[in-house]
Amino acid sequence: MTAAATSTSPPTSTGGQSGVRLARSRRNAELSLLLLAMVLVAAYGAMVEASVLDTVTPSFWVPAAALSAVFLGLHVAIRFLAPFADPALLPAVALLNGLGVGFLHRLDLARATPAERAELATFAGTGGRQLAWTLISVALAAGLLAVVRDHRSISRYAYTLGLAGIVLVMIPAVLPPSISEINGAKLWIRVGGLSIQPGEFAKLALLAFFAYYLVRKREVLSLASRRFLGVDLPRGRDLGPVVVVWLISLLVLVFEKDLGTSLLYFGMFVATLYIATERVSWLLIGLVLFFGGAYLAYVLGDLIGGPFANFYLRANIWLDPFADPYNDGYQLVQGLLALGSGGMFGAGPGAGQPLKLPEVQNDFIFAGLGEEIGLFGLSALLVVYLLIVERGLRAALAVHDSFGKLLAGGLAFTLGLQVFVIVGGISGLIPLTGQTTPFLSAGGSSLMANWLLIAILLRISDAARRPVTGGGPPSTRPTGGPPEQLHGAPTEVIRP
């Protein structure tokens, strides 16, 4: 409910009469949506057991109940910490996260022998670990809501966050491959049995920095030098930061061998730049730079190989997946076959053969799900992602301060871009790169980072939808008076 929307309903009353504003926080709507989402997760769990085990065990509801408990906890936290936050965000994310846990649990069931299935503990296996990570991530999100009471305070640490973001991006690139490389991409820090993907957190830190930087610089960046083909081109010297980010993302592409991550960082920056300046020319420049860079990497990979070889290989697989369906193209071909055999309505939860898919718990979870719930179900999940992104952009439109606008817009766009990169990859629209599917894929780093992202969006949407309150009765408030007195008077802010 934005300020504009408030005017359609009559809760606001100004003037001398009552002046009481019945602010609609819509927390009850959030609660009922959340319960509906949890019913869906429980139903999914029951159907998986019915298909895989041929019976529904009496404890099928345990993962769903654990998830419900932790999401309800977050819901209660939101009631206290961000009472006017968007009601659709939490249930939508909870549904995706719950289905992710359910699907990973389904993989555990399929992998286990019948004897092991009986004693598969709640927190065992991929699904169990994902459940544990969910509990931790949601707790972190609640913690972030509690610590950051005003999203504008993030801008105070913008340079620290920017530095931290760059360091986090660079760590896996400089570490030896034995520690940082998994499946050809150097994106991890592996310590013992734990692997952390620092890039997921770098995303958030860099966005906060971009938003802060662009708020300060947007006047300059929106200056136009000359019109060319109906587009205002920016001045040459203002291209500096864009070129720097472009170079960094190309370095990521070369040294971390991951197109998706570099596309994500660069897209994130260009989108934030566009939101800040409203200039189409930045979008065009960004697209030209990215496609130029990617094409250059492809040509270099063909000619000299080396650090570009991985990208060259992936681009070739994308161009013709069936050229080598048993080796290079195996992953993508299996994914396409899974989506194809899923068809319109899918084989039904638990009735597919996801274990034929390599990396089904990470990159290919969407293909694995698609085999079982079909295009009909997948499009519902995509619409849920779309709604999350839409809510983020809506919060960006409605919030009053520029930093909040850029941060929320950038975060929402990044989430959407990440879904595009991975779903586009597995469906053969763009070269496949190893991105996690937000909230679905197994992996603690991704889950934590994305829940933190949602926490920031909740915080900003709370600021955007919170009615202007806090003033005393108008009659007792001095309207005249010297400025000295005004500075001492309580300043009315959108958020206390």
Next chain:
Amino acid sequence: MPELVITVARFGFLILLWIFVFTVVGVIRRDLFAGARSGRLVAAPRGVGAVLGQGGKPARVKRGKAARQLVVTAGQLAGTRITLGEAQITIGRAEDSTLVITDDYASARHARLVPRDGQWFVEDLGSTNGTYLDRAKVTGPTPVPLGVPIRIGRTSLELRP
């Protein structure tokens, strides 16, 4: 498990999934329609929006009718709306202002809008470049009629019913 039960459950699940999607859409419908009502990002000048938006029922601008919204009509934040309550609205570059404007000609604490007995008053807070109500420079608390632009630097604001 009988085949029939599984098939029914399978389709039931998909339908429930879409029911969830449409319920979410239902919850946020208010926002979607609000977007359709003011489809433009930039608020139109007075009169134009009323004709476009409400179809032949122009907002009557008359003194005494309660203002419900503060709309930014020009400048960086053009299109921003703030629903007015009974609290004062502070305007300036300071981050704790109600309306934070990033305008080179605005002061940190530039001006404020204060309600008194149903009428909003604009008051300059000692800004460098001044606050203007339409063409006149604001010196003391000045009543703001509906639809009359308050100018602060490059930013223009007005009260709407």
